[in-house]
Amino acid sequence: MKILSVENLSRSFGGIKANDNISFQLEEGDILGIIGPNGAGKSTLFDLITGYTKADTGIVKFFDKNIFGLSPDKISNLGVGRTFQKLKPFADQTLLENVMIGAFVKEKNIKKARDRALEIIDFVDLLEKRHHFAKELSTGQRKRLEMARAMAIEPKLLLMDEVTGGVDQKTIPGLVDLIKKLKKTGVTIITIEHNINIIMEISDNVLALDQGKSIAFGSPREIQKNKQVIDSYLGTFDAA
Amino acid sequence: MESKLITAKSEPLWNTNNKVISIVCALIVLLFALPLFGLNSFYLHLFIMIFMHAVMAQSWNVIAGFSGQISLGHGAFFGIGAYATSFFYMQYGITPWISIFFGMFISAIFAVLIGIPMLRLSGHYFAIATLLIGISFQVVFQRWDLVGAASGLWVTMTPEDSWIALQFHSSKIPYYYVFLIFFLITFFAVWLLSRSKLGYRLRAVRDDPQAALSLCINVSNYKIIAYVISAMIMAPMGSLFAQYILIIDPDRVFNIEISIIVLLITVLGGIGNVWGPIIGASILIPISEYSRIYLGGTGGAIDLIFYGLILMIICIFKPNGLISFIPKDILERKKQR
Numbered sequence: 227m228k229i230l231s232v233e234n235l236s237r238s239f240g241g242i243k244a245n246d247n248i249s250f251q252l253e254e255g256d257i258l259g260i261i262g263p264n265g266a267g268k269s270t271l272f273d274l275i276t277g278y279t280k281a282d283t284g285i286v287k288f289f290d291k292n293i294f295g296l297s298p299d300k301i302s303n304l305g306v307g308r309t310f311q312k313l314k315p316f317a318d319q320t321l322l323e324n325v326m327i328g329a330f331v332k333e334k335n336i337k338k339a340r341d342r343a344l345e346i347i348d349f350v351d352l353l354e355k356r357h358h359f360a361k362e363l364s365t366g367q368r369k370r371l372e373m374a375r376a377m378a379i380e381p382k383l384l385l386m387d388e389v390t391g392g393v394d395q396k397t398i399p400g401l402v403d404l405i406k407k408l409k410k411t412g413v414t415i416i417t418i419e420h421n422i423n424i425i426m427e428i429s430d431n432v433l434a435l436d437q438g439k440s441i442a443f444g445s446p447r448e449i450q451k452n453k454q455v456i457d458s459y460l461g462t463f464d465a466a
Numbered sequence: 467m468e469s470k471l472i473t474a475k476s477e478p479l480w481n482t483n484n485k486v487i488s489i490v491c492a493l494i495v496l497l498f499a500l501p502l503f504g505l506n507s508f509y510l511h512l513f514i515m516i517f518m519h520a521v522m523a524q525s526w527n528v529i530a531g532f533s534g535q536i537s538l539g540h541g542a543f544f545g546i547g548a549y550a551t552s553f554f555y556m557q558y559g560i561t562p563w564i565s566i567f568f569g570m571f572i573s574a575i576f577a578v579l580i581g582i583p584m585l586r587l588s589g590h591y592f593a594i595a596t597l598l599i600g601i602s603f604q605v606v607f608q609r610w611d612l613v614g615a616a617s618g619l620w621v622t623m624t625p626e627d628s629w630i631a632l633q634f635h636s637s638k639i640p641y642y643y644v645f646l647i648f649f650l651i652t653f654f655a656v657w658l659l660s661r662s663k664l665g666y667r668l669r670a671v672r673d674d675p676q677a678a679l680s681l682c683i684n685v686s687n688y689k690i691i692a693y694v695i696s697a698m699i700m701a702p703m704g705s706l707f708a709q710y711i712l713i714i715d716p717d718r719v720f721n722i723e724i725s726i727i728v729l730l731i732t733v734l735g736g737i738g739n740v741w742g743p744i745i746g747a748s749i750l751i752p753i754s755e756y757s758r759i760y761l762g763g764t765g766g767a768i769d770l771i772f773y774g775l776i777l778m779i780i781c782i783f784k785p786n787g788l789i790s791f792i793p794k795d796i797l798e799r800k801k802q803r
Contacts, residue, residue: 276680298679307680314677316670318738327670330663331682339663341475348471356474379681 228289229254229383229414235274235284244270245281246438252431254382257405257415259429259446261422263459266435268418269311272385275416276308277301288383303331307381309372311388311418315360321347321371322356328378343378350374350404366397373404377413384408386417390424402428426450434459480661497646501639508759510638514710516751517649518703522724523731523743524656525699530729531738532665533692534672535585536593539600541724543573543697545607547704548719552619555631562632562709569701577697581690588675597725604720618715621708632709641710648706652699657740659695668692672738730773734780736789745788750776 230252237245245267252258260268273279275286277298286294293301302308316324325343326336333339347356350370355363360371369389376384389405390398398421405428409415419425425432425446432449434442436458442449449455501510522544529537550569554560560568584595608616627634634640659665667688670678675685708714727750735746750773757769784790 278676278679297684299682299684302680303682310677310680314674316673316677318673319669323666323669327666327678327683328681330666334663336661336663337479340479344471344474348474353470353474375677375681 227254228252228287230275230416231285231287232275233285233287235271235281235286237270237274237279237281243438245274248284248435248438248440250433250440250443252383252414252416254414255409255412256430257409257417257428259425259432260416260418260435261420261425261432261449261455261459262435265437266459267438268435269387270438271435272308272387272416272418275301276306276385302379302381305380305382306385307376307379307383308385309369309376309387309389311391313365313368313372315363315368315371315375317361318359320357320359321352321363321367321374324360324371325374325378328375331379343374346374346377349377349407351400366393366401369393369401370404373408377408381413383414383416386415388418388420390419390421398424494650498643501642507638510642512752512755514638514641514645515755516747517645518707519727519731519751520744520747521649521652522700522703522728523735523747524652524740525696525703526728527732527737527740527743528656528659528668528699529692529696531732531742532660532668532672533689535689535692536590536729537596537693537696538593538722538725538729539596539598539603540696540700540728541720541722542576542600542603543700544704544707544724545603545716545720546573546576547701548708548714549607549613549619549704550701551632551705552621552708552714553613556619556622561630562705563630566702566705569705570698573697573701574694577694578690581693585686585689585693597722600720600722600725604716604722607716607720614715616716618713618718619708621712621714623712632706633712641706645706645710648702653740653744656699660740664688664691669738727773730777732787734776734787736787739787739789741792742787742789749788 228251232251233249235245235248236243248271260271262268270279274281277293277296277300281294284294285292288304288306291304293304316327322340322343325346326339329339329342329346333342344353344356347353350373352367352370352374355367360368363371373386373389386405390401393401402424405415405417417428429446431444432446433440434449434452434455441454441458442452444452500513526537526540529535547566547569550572551562551565554565554568555562580599584592584599587595607613613619623635624631624633627636627640629640632644667678667683670681670683671685671688678685704719707719731746731750732743733746734750735744736742753772754769757772761768780787
């Protein structure tokens with residue numbers, strides 16, 4: 227079943243087309259990896275889908291509901307969770323409180339919300355840190371916090387922006403395992419990644435963007451062989 | 467791992483420190499007993515002012531400390547409360563006990579009307595807008611004949627002390643208890659708020675509105691809710707103050723100084739913490755009252771100089787307010803690490 231359909235989504239900032247006629251579809255339970263060089267429009271696409279930025283034109287359907295133009299809180303209420311490229315923890319609150327705020331969406335009772343939050347924190351392997359303030363956590367731990375907080379709203383679709391970005395090499399495998407573990411829960415995932423090996427490892431499909439345009443969509447194997455992707459991104463990656 | 471989760475779930479929701487509870491209970495008993503020890507009129511007045519300003523600062527704490535919106539026009543709600551009780555009592559003979567609720571209701575309406583457009587603004591823009599709103603209330607009431615314009619309202623005095631009219635001429639003790647009870651009710655209400663789902667969500671709005679949106683929180687609505695709650699806490703203090711002094715005018719109850727002093731008290735004590743306004747009021751109000759007594763009219767601004775100095779010292783050395791002198795695990799809900 228199609229969980230997300232994006233049709234001809236466009237957004238310009240002044241004369242720059244950040245997203246230009248992007249279209250793709252996503253099956254329930256899949257992981258879609260989004261790749262592209264810096265400035266390709268990956269995070270803008272997240273903002274358009276989740277309502278943080280209003281698209282100029284296009285249609286975004288979550289299941290059969292057109293969510294184009296809805297506010298971010300309404301979209302998240304339908305079951306679309308997200309994390310942010312620039313981390314946004316509630317810094318002056320503990321990890322547990324951060325996740326509880328998400329858990330309140332489904333659990334009205336404080337004790338039940340706290341217990342649900344603890345289960346999710348346990349899922350992301352941060353139970354020992356539950357009473358630490360978010361500002362005291364390392365970048366890798368804060369990435370897990372954001373994932374836990376987004377999971378707390380029990381999303382059907384989870385958008386994760388550069389989960390492994392800005393963390394050390396030792397932390398990356400744990401985060402990748404966590405994404406795989408998340409998939410097993412049945413949640414559909416869209417993830418932006420710069421690490422091409424991770425994208426190839428975890429994704430069912432990959433969308434490649436360049437200068438705001440969709441240049442390829444297909445399985446990781448197809449994307450790896452796509453000449454346009456190699457020229458605009460993978461080639462650059464290899465050279466780097 | 468499972469056992470660790472079970473252990474975590476079995477932890478109490480809140481860090482209920484029995485020592486703190488005992489101290490708070492003892493202080494409450496002491497506050498109720500104090501007038502029995504023959505406190506003179508000045509000390510009764512001093513405590514009344516501390517209770518009143520602690521509640522006003524608690525009101526400001528809800529909007530600024532919990533939801534992160536700096537309001538510089540909060541005195542408007544104090545004035546609305548003051549005028550509501552005095553006007554309805556003088557015009558229709560309605561007891562202040564009922565018109566206190568009128569004041570709260572009218573303040574809530576204005577909070578919604580002001581909040582809907584103003585809370586779209588953020589940061590210093592919201593602060594400037596509320597400052598101007600606060601001043602505009604003063605200007606309107608100075609010219610509004612129905613409520614006595616610039617002369618204000620002189621509340622009709624009862625011949626004798628009256629609980630129904632909330633007027634006590636022979637002693638300040640009844641006022642002391644009325645303010646004390648409002649102070650305690652407000653403290654516990656805000657304490658409960660800080661531990662409620664609403665409190666969590668308001669803090670989320672304060673810490674990061676963008677992240678809050680991703681958790682199904684309608685940021686604008688929650689800011690308005692905080693503003694309304696805050697206004698409804700502020701208004702009764704205006705009402706009680708009007709009954710306490712029995713003469714109100716726009717320069718007194720809509721004064722910009724009211725909006726500033728609640729800010730100073732909260733920042734001094736500790737913003738975003740239910741104890742902060744109490745600590746702040748317990749220090750600043752005595753300074754204000756003593757400087758007024760010892761320096762009289764000639765030293766009218768000395769207390770403000772003190773405030774400024776204290777605030778500078780606090781901002782430099784204890785930016786989280788005096789509350790940060792108290793170890794976190796005693797007052798706050800954080801558990802042992």
